[in-house]
Amino acid sequence: MRTFFSVIARSSPGGIMGTKGWGRKGLTWGWPGLRIVGGVIAVGRVGGLVLAVALSIPGAAQVVINEVAWGGTEASPYGEWIELYNASDEPVDVSGWALVWEGVTIPLGEESGGTFVLRSHVIEPHGFFLLERGRDDTVVGRQADIIYRGALSDRGETLRLLNPWGEVVSTANLGCEGGWWAGEAGASMERVSPAAPDDRFSWRTGIPGGFLDAAGAVIRGSPGEPNACWLSSPRILMSLPPGPLTGVISWAWQAQDPDTPAEDLVVSLNVSYDQGVTLQPVVEGLPASGSFDWDTSGWPPGEVLLVARAEDPDGFWGVAVLAAELGG
Template sequence: MKKGGRTTVMLVVSLGFLGPLVALGASPDVVLNEVAWGGTAAGGQDEWIELRNCGASPVDLAGWVVTIGDARIPLSVVEESTLEVRRSTLEPGGFLLLERTDDTTVSDVAADVIYKGALSNTGANVKLLDAMGNVVDQVLCADVGWPAGCASEGALPYATMERVDPIEMGNVWRTNDGLVHCGVDAAGAPIQGTPRAANSATVDYLTAPRVQLLAPIAGEAGCPLVVQWQAIDPDGLPAGLQIAIAVRVEGAEEWTVLIENLANQGSFAWDCSSFAKGVTYEVRVSATDWEDRVGAATSTPFTLR
């Protein structure tokens, strides 16, 4: 996937600078956690940014600055691109919400900082600087474009770009899933994001089942075809997953379920003798947990001989 490629590039950039900072004892606890670069359905200019304190101690943001390109948004004083400051300490686990232009950008959630300046839809370099001017966190997207999120077009219009897990996964971002969201825009419509709340991407990462497909492998397969998998539920009991195996032909929208109610790990011999040769198939193993969260793994396309 194109998005995956971009993410990989950003990971390298991020780890390269975080390594030395950690060794020096600097605190990378506060991160850029969510970027609504596409604005909201009420207006593409209604952008906002969320910071998160991932550490165990409160952080005083006096002297800290968010930069968008050359524009500087001080987090504790009204100067340069900062229009209003209401709070500049961040409790452990807490979120700081920066709204562009005015407080109605996210109309039912109070802004902590109000700023001016745009996040280009083609990408921008956003940095978080501490009081010493050290780069604490950054997303460098000016040249490569945003790795996630949507503007008016796209599968989920105006969905935000959310950090998955700053601690475990570094600089990895996903688009808000449209299921876990909060807040309303200036016109009262739901925001496809999570202003001042845990990201859908994080919730999903922490709770959705993870499936690993061990077979089949790409290429040409004989019959019966053995599907082998293992799945876990990060926040649930090992026995709590519903495993199903489905197949689709030639990349069709529809998946045909072959079998359900299998164990978290195992193998299944699919009798594919009645299925057509000369076309491509994909096999998907999905795992559904007690909250109806679904994780799945899909094979690469293969043919039957």
């Protein structure tokens, strides 16, 4: 059974837009007055505030770069691997597609360029596709769909998934200056949700999972499996009045978690004047849901990101983000 709920919110003034994902643990998302409708925008009204949640993953060919083990494995820094995920309800034939980054092209449907072993060119609905660099025992116990040549620099790369028309279907690490949004030597970079945008809030460092590397060490990551951060990270929605924010405003939020009781979640409300690079806390130590009367008069006016952040006791976290104008 699949259920839909918000994982990360990317917002427009006067509302929030969340994204849809799948869950294996039966979590359902609830917000009074909000109708969750797969594939469309659901709009509800909460205490007079307009709440909009974009739940759409465009139906066809929704394949994402879901995990990037740019730092290799414990066995070898060359033991890189990459995971794609088909978020749609249909199989996707990736013949003619390619995964590219600086100096590297990996065709997904033919043995050419960086691809020297091709075992599959169809990704099943809600299925995973694993690319291993160099050899199939980079990840032991999970057969690679593709074995490829090409290195990911520790100094950062932008990965792009291209369809047969050369259109960019998905990216990973776009906009990250001089490094990676997450991951480290021996640990992957996991997307927090297949539907999450590619930005600084959307990636987490992998944790030990169920697979071994070529030297028998546990891989920190989830090759060919749902991402650990997806299965464990809090989801949060928030709501603010529309228009420029002046005076005292009501900032409301609601967080849920796939595997942690709501009472164990801790929420903070934050402002960023630098596109999320740094967060300035407005208030911390909040419960999983509620509202806060925020006096904006003490904050410099300007374009900001408002970030509601929920964290569980294991350190998994999720955010809702709203681009807004502080009126001063």
